[in-house]
Amino acid sequence: MVFKGILKQGEYFDSVSLMIVARQLTEMEVVLDAAVVMGTSENKAILQNSGMLLPEFEAAGDTDLLISVKAQDESGVEQAFQQVDKLLDTVRHHVEDTEEFLPKSLDGALKIMPAANIALISVPGKYAAKEAMKALEQGLHVMVFSDHVPIEKEVELKQYAREHRLLVMGPDCGTAIINGVPLAFANVVKRGNIGIVAASGTGLQEVSCVISRQGAGISQAIGTGGRDVSQQVGGVMFLEGLKALKDDPLTQIIVLVSKPPHQDVFQKIATELKTIAKPVVACLIGEDLELIKASGAIPARTLEEAGMLAAALSQGKTQEDVKMMLEQRTQELKALAAQEAEKRQETQKYLSGLFSGGTLCDEAQLILRDILGKVYSNTPISPDCKLEDSWKNREHTVIDFGDDEFTVGRPHPMIDYSLRNGRILEEAQDPEVAVLLLDVVLGYGAHPHPEEELAPFIREAKAAAEEAGRYLSVVCSVTGTDADPQDKTRVEQTLTAAGALVMPSNAAACELAGYIC
Structure with missing residues (x-):
């Protein structure tokens, strides 16, 4: 085996383009493994842990391009290096096959679409605040998909927006549905009378999909970015979103989704709830349920329960109906878990959760x-x-592969499955692991065929465990709908055929995995 690399100083490419280039390199017969990433400290740590970091990469900076190749021989490495130059050149000079004029600035876009009222910002974090303020000054609502925006800039943007009766969704806002239009990592859900305010992208996705699958629908789904409910930001947009839904005639039920807000922010939310006559369901993950109830909201322990409660209210059903359905489901999960647990070895004691x-x-x-x-x-x-x-x-461990340490300079794990797939195979080799717990999130912007990415690794992981004389349970949840570009049912069927136990929600998957252990 030959292992070599190239450092290209000052050559910047976006993470999705580099993911595509790396994938095409690894598909070459002569290549054993390849990595093509920007030289951020986080990417160098990932290369180190995957055995792809070369000494000459240590001094690389964020704007330097790192190319690592492992091949069968010198000839294979040279072929890979020649191919990578061609691939990068193609990416650099790629032009969309369209005659439509694509503006290069906000001003240019507004000349083409003078009636536009919202701008979606997706540029490197250090530039995002400046572009967002330009949009606000033009009277546009803003969704800031970009992360790594300084928190003081977030505060500045949101205070300006509040003063000018505008919304700033983000920074690091991954999902919203405005007037029926899915934005960023959103799903195709039914329209209806349930509005959502969420300081969580995947939380918003899970709740909106549960609501849609229950036969109810979404009026508006407003994302705020996770830092909004912190003390420093003060819940500015969470509160503005709540007020907007309070005044929206199409919204009859409101759902709040977040991690526990700072105590000061929670008090502001509780004060605002007293002015709202509409039913409000709150899933503030980890917050005291009695405290939520005292604020005037209907508490939900899980995202699934929040969606089911909101749908029940929309359809004239009761909270007790939801409680009974979930209790019955828990008994079914315990029975299934007992069957799985019988197959494992005594050494298999722990759960490994790998999340996007x-x-x-x-x-x-x-x-x-x-x-x-x-x-x-x-x-x-x-x-x-x-x-x-x-x-x-x-011991029992769950990893968030969407955390900053894994995503700086890399595509989000809902797009790029490579890091998590590698970890799946590593965990399958651990004699103490009894169950792998995975999430799959569908929708616009996510990988178009996640089942094709994940299923082969599930098969390989289960086969590796079996070869070692063990039985490995793999439990998956799929967040999405059949109307999504990926088709939830098709994804579930493929994962099931690969040997996974596919559950209807993240909560159900977690319960099953926990009971197996």
């Missing part, structure tokens, strides 16, 4: 903590459960 959705990972920790006790994570809900090394599990 941050809020789904948080929800998993809460559900699993109630079943299993202590659960470790790179994004722990309790400080004493923080992993020392995100690349090494400790």
Whole structure:
């Protein structure tokens, strides 16, 4: 085997383009492994852990391009290097095959669409605030998809927006549905009378999909970005979104989704709830349910329960109906878990959760903590459960691959499955792992064929465990709808055929995985 690399100084490419180039390189017969990434500290750490970091890469900066290739021989490496230059040149000079004029500035776009009232900002974080302010000054609502925006800039943008009766969704806002239009990582859901305000992208996706699958629909779904409910930002847009839904004639039921807001922000939300006559369901993951109830909202323990409660209210059903359905489902999951548990070896004691959705990972920790006790994570809900090394599990562990340490300079794991797929195979080799817990998130912007990415690795992981004399349970949830570009049913069928136990929600998948252990 030959292992070599190239450092190209000052050659910037976006992460999705580099993902495509790396994938095409690894498909070459002569290439054993390849990586093509920008030289951020996070990417260098990933290369180090995957055995792809070369000494000459240590001094690379964020705007330097790193190319690592492992091949069977010198000839293979040279072929790969020649191919990568061709691929990068193609990316650099790629022009869309369209005669439509594509403006290069906000001013140019507004000349073409003078009636536009919202701008979606997706540029590197250090430039995003400036572009967002330009849009606000033009009287546009703004959705800032970009992350790594300084929090003081977020505060500045949101205070300006509030003063000018505008919304700023984000920074790091991955999902919204405005007037029926899905934005960024949103799903195709039914229209209806339920409005959502969420400081969580995947949380909003899970709740809106549950609502749609229950036969109800969404009026508006407003994302705020996760930092909005922090003390520093003060819940500015969460409150503005709540007020907007209060005044929206199409919204009859409101759902709130977030991690626990700072105490000051929670009090502001509770005060605003007293002015709202519409029913409000709140899933503030990890918050005291009695405290939520005292604020005037209907508390939901899980994202699934929040969606089901909202749908029930929309359809004239009761909270008790939802409670009974969930209790019956829990008994069914326990029975299935008992069957799976009988197949494992005595050495298999632990759960390994590998998540692409941050809020789904948080929800998993809460559900699993109630079943299993202590659960470790790179994004722990309790400080004493923080992993020392995100690349090494400790007993029961759940990892959020959408956290900044994995996504700086790389596509989000809902787009690029490579890091998580590699970890699936690593965990399958661990004699103490009894169950793998995975999430799959569908919708616009996500990988168009996640089942094709994931299914082969599920098969390989189960086969590796079987070869070692063990039985590995793989439990998956799929967030999405059949109307999504990926087709939820098709994805579920493919994953099931690969040997996964596919559950209707993240909460159900977490319960099943926990009971197996």
